[in-house]
Amino acid sequence: MKIFIDGKFCSERDAKISVFDHGLLYGDGVFEGIRAYNGRVFKLKEHIDRLFYSAKAILLEIPMSPGKISEAVLASCRANKLRDGYIRLVVTRGVGNLGLNPRSCKKPTVFCIADKIQVYPPELYSRGMEIVTVPTARNLHSALNPAIKSLNYLNNILAKIEANNAGVEEAVMLNAEGFVAECTADNLFIMKNGELFTPPLSAGALYGITRQTVIELAQEAGMKVSEPNLTRYDLFCADECFLCGTGAEIMPVIKIDGRIIGTGKPGQITRKLVEDYHALTKMSGEPI
Ligand code: PXG
Numbered sequence: 102m103k104i105f106i107d108g109k110f111c112s113e114r115d116a117k118i119s120v121f122d123h124g125l126l127y128g129d130g131v132f133e134g135i136r137a138y139n140g141r142v143f144k145l146k147e148h149i150d151r152l153f154y155s156a157k158a159i160l161l162e163i164p165m166s167p168g169k170i171s172e173a174v175l176a177s178c179r180a181n182k183l184r185d186g187y188i189r190l191v192v193t194r195g196v197g198n199l200g201l202n203p204r205s206c207k208k209p210t211v212f213c214i215a216d217k218i219q220v221y222p223p224e225l226y227s228r229g230m231e232i233v234t235v236p237t238a239r240n241l242h243s244a245l246n247p248a249i250k251s252l253n254y255l256n257n258i259l260a261k262i263e264a265n266n267a268g269v270e271e272a273v274m275l276n277a278e279g280f281v282a283e284c285t286a287d288n289l290f291i292m293k294n295g296e297l298f299t300p301p302l303s304a305g306a307l308y309g310i311t312r313q314t315v316i317e318l319a320q321e322a323g324m325k326v327s328e329p330n331l332t333r334y335d336l337f338c339a340d341e342c343f344l345c346g347t348g349a350e351i352m353p354v355i356k357i358d359g360r361i362i363g364t365g366k367p368g369q370i371t372r373k374l375v376e377d378y379h380a381l382t383k384m385s386g387e388p389i
Contacts, residue, residue, distance in 0.1 A: 103180040105173050105213040108165075110180055122210055124193025127201050128253035130209075131155035134286075134347045135188040137178055137215075141386030142188070143347075145171055147310045155250045156192060163192050164209050171387070177215040178389045187218035187348065193252065220286070220348040221270055226375075229355030229367045230344070232284070234333055235263035235272040239282035239305035247282065247305045257285040271344065273336065273357065276305040281331040287346035288312035289354075291331065291339035292370050298335070301328040311345040311378075318377045324370070333358065341368025351375045 104116035124130035133148045149167045156163050163170065174188055190213045197205035221230065237259040240247050245256070257274070264272035264285070273289060276282045282305035283289055290299045290312075297319050300306055316326050336342060340363045342354040351374055353367030 102214075102216065103177070105177045105180075105211075107211055110176075116212070116214075118193070118210060118212070119196045121196045121198065122193050123195065123197050123201070123203060123206050124191070124210065124252050126197075126199070127194075128251065128255070129159070129161075129201075129203060129206075130191060130193035130252040131159065131161060131250055132189065132191040132252060133250065134218075135174065135190060136218075136347050136382070137183055137186050137188065137389060138382040138386065139384075140184045140389050142174060142178065142389060143382050143386040144310050144314070145174060145387040147313075148190070149174075151250060151308065151310070152190060152192065155248075158246065158249045159251065160203075161192065161194060161209060163211065165211060170211070173211070173213050174215075175387065175389055177213045181215045183215045184389065187216055189214045189216070191252070218348050220346075221352060225270065226350075226352060227367070229353040229365075230271060231269045231356035232271045232273055232344075232354055233264055233267045233269050233358050234275060235260045235267075237263060237272075237274065239274040239276045241277055242303075242305065248302065248308055250307060261285045271352075273333075274305075275333070279332065280304045281333070281336060282306050283309075284344050284346075287344035287349045287352070289336075290315065290343050290345065291336060292341035292368060293335075293339050295324070297324050297326045297370070298331060299326070299328055300331050304330055309346060311347055311350070314378065314381065315345050315351070315374060318374055318381065322373070322377070336360075336362075339363065341371050343368075343371045343374070345378075351378050 288309040
């Protein structure tokens with residue numbers, strides 16, 4: 102496998118980052134998870150834009166232009182003959198000294214891995230997934246804004262561990278007020294009386310690119326979509342529920358905290374959105 106690091110490609114063996122990199126020492130950095138389908142990189146511009154906004158929010162100056170970073174993503178796919186796969190693009194604060202002050206970091210590190218990903222067991226896509234709400238609340242905007250896709254994922258990892266401890270694959274994270282925010286690496290939707298609902302971004306969710314795509318697909322299909330605050334009660338009493346994200350794509354949810362959702366099988370609208378999403382991923386994106 103060829104890995105892009107700081108402007109050059111190297112072998113997987115040589116793809117190494119310093120132990121003094123603040124991305125490792127403090128989680129000081131930003132990243133994107135991007136997918137390629139059928140020889141095209143899906144929603145590349147949206148991912149690059151979000152990377153630059155995340156970097157801006159943490160005062161990290163990316164040492165490459167958006168155009169050059171996009172080219173590095175496409176080149177990483179070509180170098181690994183990847184037509185379908187997963188791309189991890191990371192920018193860290195770079196090498197500094199053993200103090201958290203980012204002023205000691207003179208040059209951000211940029212790397213890009215083009216590989217494969219399987220986020221959840223494949224059989225769950227047809228059967229549907231059971232999820233639970235967990236005690237760890239989503240980060241406060243005023244502490245670490247969940248809109249920033251930073252390398253600091255401990256909040257989400259703790260929630261994932263709590264889901265694992267409960268014997269399920271995924272967690273619903275609530276915000277400090279108890280409203281639904283999102284899952285550990287996915288946004289969440291419910292369907293009720295023919296309408297689609299997802300928590301507002303202000304509830305503590307990432308500005309998900311899959312979330313936005315789902316909203317557009319649903320609206321094109323004539324569905325009403327709104328973004329009110331949602332409670333656990335709203336989830337329990339939904340007709341359908343699903344998660345969505347670049348890695349997970351669209352995953353039907355059939356049980357939440359022991360309550361069966363709808364018929365206990367992936368819902369009809371969810372299945373239609375899965376179909377429309379796959380159709381879109383096959384035919385759009387930046388050619389590799
Ligand atoms: N919320 C969080 C906290 C995320 O990290 C999403 C929502 C969905 O956003 P997108 O833009 O992808 O629709 C994410 C995305 C992984 C992995 O390694 C994580 C993400 C994306 C791809 C892979 O598990 N996070």
